[in-house]
Amino acid sequence: MIFVTGGAGFIGSNFVLDWLAQSDEGVLNYDKLTYAGNLNNLKSLQGDARHIFVRGDICDQAGVLALLQQHQPRAIVHFAAESHVDRSILGPGEFIQTNINGTFSLLEAARAYWSALPDDEKAAFRFLHVSTDEVYGTLGPDDAPFSETTPYAPNSPYSASKAASDHLVRSYHHTYGLPTLTTNCSNNYGPYHFPEKLIPLIISNALGGKPLPIYGDGQQVRDWLYVGDHCAAIRRVLAEGRLGETYNVGGWNEMANLDAVHTLCDMLDKLRPKAAGSYRDQITFVKDRPGHDRRYAIDARKLERELGWKPAETFQSGIAKTVQWYLDNQAWVQDVQSGAYAKWVETNYQNR
Ligand code: NAD
Numbered sequence: 001m002i003f004v005t006g007g008a009g010f011i012g013s014n015f016v017l018d019w020l021a022q023s024d025e026g027v028l029n030y031d032k033l034t035y036a037g038n039l040n041n042l043k044s045l046q047g048d049a050r051h052i053f054v055r056g057d058i059c060d061q062a063g064v065l066a067l068l069q070q071h072q073p074r075a076i077v078h079f080a081a082e083s084h085v086d087r088s089i090l091g092p093g094e095f096i097q098t099n100i101n102g103t104f105s106l107l108e109a110a111r112a113y114w115s116a117l118p119d120d121e122k123a124a125f126r127f128l129h130v131s132t133d134e135v136y137g138t139l140g141p142d143d144a145p146f147s148e149t150t151p152y153a154p155n156s157p158y159s160a161s162k163a164a165s166d167h168l169v170r171s172y173h174h175t176y177g178l179p180t181l182t183t184n185c186s187n188n189y190g191p192y193h194f195p196e197k198l199i200p201l202i203i204s205n206a207l208g209g210k211p212l213p214i215y216g217d218g219q220q221v222r223d224w225l226y227v228g229d230h231c232a233a234i235r236r237v238l239a240e241g242r243l244g245e246t247y248n249v250g251g252w253n254e255m256a257n258l259d260a261v262h263t264l265c266d267m268l269d270k271l272r273p274k275a276a277g278s279y280r281d282q283i284t285f286v287k288d289r290p291g292h293d294r295r296y297a298i299d300a301r302k303l304e305r306e307l308g309w310k311p312a313e314t315f316q317s318g319i320a321k322t323v324q325w326y327l328d329n330q331a332w333v334q335d336v337q338s339g340a341y342a343k344w345v346e347t348n349y350q351n352r
Contacts (some may be wrong), residue, residue, distance in 0.1 A: 002027040003073035005058055005106065006080030008033060010193045011130070013041035016051065018231040028071050031055045031080065033096075033345050040190040040332060040341060058102040061109045067276055068113040069326040074251055075238060077105070081165075085134075085158045085194055089290060092157035098159035100168070103129070107172050114178060128181045128238050129169040133223070133248065134159035135184060138293035141253040145223075145297035146184075148246050155291050166246070173244040174265065183234060185249035186298045189318065190227030191325040195333055198257065199319075202264050202327045204333050206279045207272065212265075216288030218258030221295040225251035226318030228304070229311040236309045247307070250298025253315040263315065267323045280304075281302040 006012040007029035016027050031037045033055050045051040052071070056063050058080050068076075080102065081094045082088065107127070136146040137153030141226070152167075154160040172178040191198040202212050216313050227317075235247040241247060255263075265279035303309045313321070326333065333339045 001071055001073045002077060003030065003068060004072065005030050006075070007077045008029055008035070008037035008041060008053075009079060009083070009196075009201035010036070011230060012079035013038070013192050014190060014227045015231045015234060016042060016164065018046065018228065019047055019235070020045065020048065020050055022235075024050065026052065026065065026260055028073060029053045030056050030058070030067065030132045034082070035331060035342065036083065038192070038194075038336065038341055040335060044316050059097065061105040064106060064109040065112055066110060068109060074121070075128065076106070077128045077130065077234065079130045079236065080106075081162065083158070085156050086196075086289060088156055088161070095157050095161040099158075100164045104144045104168055104326070107168060107178070111172060111176055111178055123165075123179075126148055126179050126238055127169070127172075127209065128183070128234065128241075129166065130234065130267035131166050131182055131184045132159065132162050132297050133184050133186045133250065133298050134293065135163040135166055136296075138311075139295040139297055143297075145250075145293075145299040145308075146248060146249055147299045147300055148184075148343045155293055158160055161194045170246075172243070179243045181243065182246040183237055183249050184246060184298075185230050185233070186223035186225050186251060186296060188227045188230050189323050190333070193227075193259050193330070195336060198287065199260070199264065199322065200326065200333070202261055203268070203323060204337070205281060206268050207326075207330075210282070211258055211284035212261060212282045213284055214258055214261060215286060218261070218285065219253055219256045219294075220292060221256050221297065222260070223250045223296055223298045224253045224255060224260065224315055224318070225249065225311060226313035226321070226324060229313055229318075232312070233303060233309050235302070236307045240307050242306070243328075244281060247303045248300050249303060249309075250300040250347060251311045251315070251318075252299050252300070263319055264323065270337050271323055272327060286322075311331075335345075
């Protein structure tokens with residue numbers, strides 16, 4: 001079995017669903033269920049004995065160690081994090097606690113568990129840390145894309161906390177020999193994306209007839225990757241990645257935010273036309289985010305060269321799937337937005 005942290009979040013839940021669709025190997029899904037964790041994402045696994053869910057905090061070192069010893073996973077895939085840049089600006093404390101202290105605590109539990117394994121299992125064990133391209137900071141218009149050797153220069157409390165966690169993971173490999181792997185990925189989009197992030201926010205505001213907020217001039221450039229492609233990259237790195245290495249994961253889809261929003265509006269115009277006009281009419285420019293990075297671009301050639309991974313989706317094909325998913329799953333969005341899910345967690349997980 002594998003031990004997944006943060007498997008009720010956006011990417012984690014896509015990963016768990018994808019993993020169990022392709023393998024009979026079970027998943028122990030360990031998640032604190034913060035506002036961003038949503039067990040509705042995993043509804044299709046109800047009654048599936050291969051999926052065990054445990055609500056818990058990665059900062060609880062003793063609790064994590066006990067679970068590792070009880071379930072004997074052959075790998076840890078670490079998604080759990082506070083992940084929203086705007087929230088990190090308003091309140092960085094949680095980001096330091098979960099992303100830095102939590103990763104440290106998880107590494108300590110992993111090290112204690114791993115050191116006691118028999119030699120063959122010790123050699124086969126993997127700790128895969130899922131991280132972001134935001135640790136590299138920002139690029140000028142003519143700079144080469146981020147590679148694995150680009151110096152770290154994080155600009156937000158979120159990216160700084162992820163950078164610190166990447167360094168801790170690296171140090172556990174070099175100091176203790178823990179068999180670690182790190183992936184640094186660009187912006188993901190796809191099903192089950194919490195509607196505070198750009199793409200799901202735009203889709204749900206567009207459908208709700210609300211303004212589509214664009215920070216500053218909308219010319220911030222991001223690389224976009226369909227979440228299913230990210231999950232495939234993680235599986236590949238877990239299976240074949242070289243120990244102690246980091247792998248950049250990207251979609252070769254550099255695009256200004258405003259262009260991404262135009263693409264979304266055009267897709268919605270086609271799939272769910274308005275009575276009059278275009279969804280583009282709802283675009284509204286708002287005050288820019290402080291310290292907003294101007295451009296991210298990822299050079300993912302190492303992953304392609306060494307492990308043969310390439311994204312399967314283009315931005316157009318991935319966005320078409322995503323918009324269709326949101327149109328088909330409006331109840332999921334409404335549940336999250338109305339707070340119904342948060343209330344359910346409070347009722348069902350009291351005193352656990
Ligand atoms: P998310 O915010 O949707 O999900 C995070 C999950 O972690 C939630 O289920 C939450 O309940 C859980 N969690 C938070 N704190 C916890 C704690 N202390 N203990 C246990 N669980 C906890 O995030 P996401 O977008 O799915 O991102 C997952 C990972 O991928 C993060 O590490 C993020 O930095 C990284 N990443 C995200 C993107 C992106 O575009 N979303 C891109 C690259 C890398």
